[in-house]
Amino acid sequence: MSFAKLDVHLHKLEALEHALAILGADEATHMAIGGGEKRAEAMASLAGLHHRQASTPEIADWIADAENEDLDETKKIALIELKRDYTNLTCLPSEFVERQTGARMRCEQLWRDLRAKNDWTNFVPALENVISLVREEAAMRASVLGLSPYDAMMEQYDPGNRADMVAPVFDDLKSFLRDFVPEALAVQEERRAKTPPRPLSGPYAIEKQRELGLALMTAVGFDITHGSLSVSHHPFCGGVPSDVRITTRYKTNDFLSSLMGVLHETGHALYEQNLPKEWSHWPLGKARGMSMHESQSLFVEKQIGRNPSFWEFALPHLGQYLGQTWSMAELLPHLHQVEPGLIRVDADEVTYPLHVILRFELERELIAGTLSVSDIPEAWDARMxxxxxxxxxxxxxxxxxxxVHWPSGAFGYFPSYTLGAMMAAQQWAAFERQHPTANTDLAAGNFEPINTWRRQNIWAKGSSASTPALLESATGESLNAIYFTNHLRARYGA
Structure with missing residues (x-):
């Protein structure tokens, strides 16, 4: 039976994906700097091997035969998703995948070194090479998928989303934020004039911050027997569902910076750890695109982690692990601080979408070839x-x-962050309607109702439906930005 043949073959592909994921996580966290060149060669070879096996013509034959078999509804959906995945894989020749993987890894390794030196000039050639390959990739995908080059790249991260759909939403949000950011800043200033905030007075030992992070990530549902917490140059969630690797970075004068990173990546990890295990080797068992993934991470970081009710539960942990007693009134100004800044990952949730919109606009120009790498600093500065x-x-x-996104060739990814924030707000609103005790549960440290709702409505469904269909099934309506803007107004407005 052809479906059975596909099942066996996908198990073999899963083993290669596992190896690549763990090697990648190790490269970003524990690998000695001198191992970079050989690691890039090894991962490029493995990526090429995986691509050749994942795009072999036999798969197309097996899919065609399996479509005529007597399959149950779940297997039919699994076959549809595999066919979509196979079409995207076969857009690119294996030789190109191997060459591109090596270039991306070497550029990312160079980026880590040169960013620390603030050295744009010597970074330009490597980035130019990566972007040249991304444009080549986008053109190949576009010709097969019948999409524009940028849409073809977006399809790899968020199937179904298109730039012309996202751009108007972002334009409206940008217009809203131009008015709302000054309002939020004025409200904040008025509150601080009445009650000056207590400073985040470190130093906070990194090991103690790590213990705090582990305590809270396990409290919200992270399975520590199937995952770990490490340090990296840029926070990420990697590895595989059975061995999720999440990372953060620490500041000794600010425990919230690393903790919010931990909670964000824990949101990703919870999604991965709760995907349907019996379908883990099929595309059906994978996460449904990056906007859905970001909605899960931002749900934990923003809807839970910056919710005052959560801190009724979490405040005692600060005394236990950091040796400091904080009141809610003292901590909330830091959790809800609005401050336009340079760094996206440190941005507050009011100004964060503007960071994403900036990158979305610039990378569309880079893929189209209307912006050159050498002109990025000026274009970036103008929008900042x-x-x-x-x-x-x-x-x-x-x-x-x-x-890390551009050095690693991840173009088309950035829109997912803000789409995810909108989806997270909509999911929280839906959960609250169904569970009026949501905030009471948070204050008591009871995360099971929240996780049960997300498991049933999002996690366990994997890629069984499109992002819009999953969101509508979970919340009762299609994406509606009003939940996000209402959330911002309620938390930061007058």
Whole structure:
């Protein structure tokens, strides 16, 4: 039976995916700097091997035969998703995948070194090579998928989303934020004039911060027997569902920076750990795109982690692990601080969407070829001045070099962050309607109702439906930005 043949073959592919994921996580956390070149070679070879086996013509034959077999509904859906995945894989030749993987890894390794030196000039050639390959990839995908080059890249991270659908939503949000950011800042200033905030007075020992992070990530549902917490240059969630690797980075004068990173990545990890295990080797058993993934991470970080009810439960942990007693009134100004800044990952949830919109606009121009790599600093600075009133022209490390996405070739990913924030707010609103005791549960440290709802409505469904269909099934309506703007107004407005 052809479906059975596909099942066996996909188990073999899963083993290669496992190896690549763990090697990648190790490369970003524990690998000695001198191992970079050989690691890139090894992972490029493995990526090429995986691509050749995942795009072999026999798969197309097996899919065609399996479509005529007597399959149950779940297997039919699994076959549809595999066919979509196979079409996207076969857009690219294996030789190109191997060459591109090596270039991405070497560029990312160089980025880690040169960002620390604020050295844009020596970074440009490597980034130009990566973007040249991304444009080549986008063109190949576009010709097969019948999409524009940028849409073809977005399809890899968030199937079904298109730039012309996202751009108007982002334009409206940008318009809202231009008015709302000054309002939020004024409200904040008024509150602080009445009650000056207590400073985050470190130093906070890194090991104690790590213990705090582990305590809270396990409290919200992370299975520590199938995952770990490490340090990396840029926070991420990697590994595989049975061995999720999440990372953060620490500041000794600010425990909230690392903790919010831990909670964000824990949101990703919870999604991975609760995907349907019996379908883990099929595309059906994978997460449904990056906007859904980001909705899960932002649900934990924003809807839970910055919710005052959560801190009724979490405040005692600060005394236990950091040796400091904080009141809610003292901590909330830091959790809800609004401050236009240079760094996306440190941004508050009011200004964060503007960071994403900036990158979305620039990378569309980069893929189209209307913006050259050498002109990125000026284009970036112009938008930073416009959206934030800040300049990065002499500080590329905190400007266009701050994110790992472009060095690693991840173009089309950024829109997922803000789409995910909107979806997270909509999911929380739906959960609250069904569970009026949501905040009471949070205050008591009872996360099971929240996780049960997400497991049933999001996690266990894997990629059984499109992102819009999953969201509508979970919340009762299609994506509606009003939940996000209402959330911002309620938390930060007058």
């Amino acid at each position: 001045r416009d959206y934030f009133g800040l300049s990065t022209i002499d500080n590329p490390a905190d400007g266009p070099m701050q994110d």
